[in-house]
Amino acid sequence: MTDTPRRRWMSVLALATPDEIDAAWCQLGEPPLYARVRGPEVGLVMVRARAGGTGLRFNIGETTVTRCAVQLGGGALGQAWIRGRDSRHAERAAVLDALLQDDGRRPALEAVVIEPLARAREARRRAATARAAATRVDFFTMVRGED
């Protein structure tokens, strides 16, 4: 299993809202048996950014991150890192990550859990972009007073 599908579903799970994760959790029906390996624990992460002109990296600031690692009965290790302090979100996202690593269950889970979350996030993003676009101002230089 390559890296990319897992990165995608981990991203979708991390960027979902807590309500969406709760709804996805209820859809699982019988939650699986799992053990906490680490966390959920809250900490700080330094965010790195690149300056626009030069591309130089710099520290833009710290953000709160909650991480969790769980292990299912079958041995799959699921992990999650989410922004904010929501421990339940992190723990449930980690369990879902572990479940999605099972090749047998993945197609069904992706269709039922991941795709709706991805669509909801895309809808939120489009709505935010539209709201921002409505406030856009275009500046034009009309006449310069230097003659």
Next chain:
Amino acid sequence: MRGGFADPVLGSQRVFRRVLEAMAHPGRIVTLDAVIDPPAPLAPASAAVCLSRLDFETPLWLDDAARSHEAVEWLRFHCGVPLVDQPESARFALVLAPVTMPAFGDFDLGTDV
């Protein structure tokens, strides 16, 4: 993957205080009472010291007796510690077979020479 400290902050602090006491009084036997279930061949006390002291800035050297796959994975996961092959590059060494370990002079002699 087995767990580490139940409470990483308090567990780490508690073990550090016990290790400090042991090293401040050579010959004194100190009990760590850390409730850890490490993978073989790590023992609970040495595993607890590893969790307490190791991080991404403290390279670790393991001898062959300690270098099991589960132990390496466990240390990497919980401590984020880089493992090195050369004793002189290590800040800490975990040795389970002292009879065959490298000479002390092969390790990092420090900066106060």
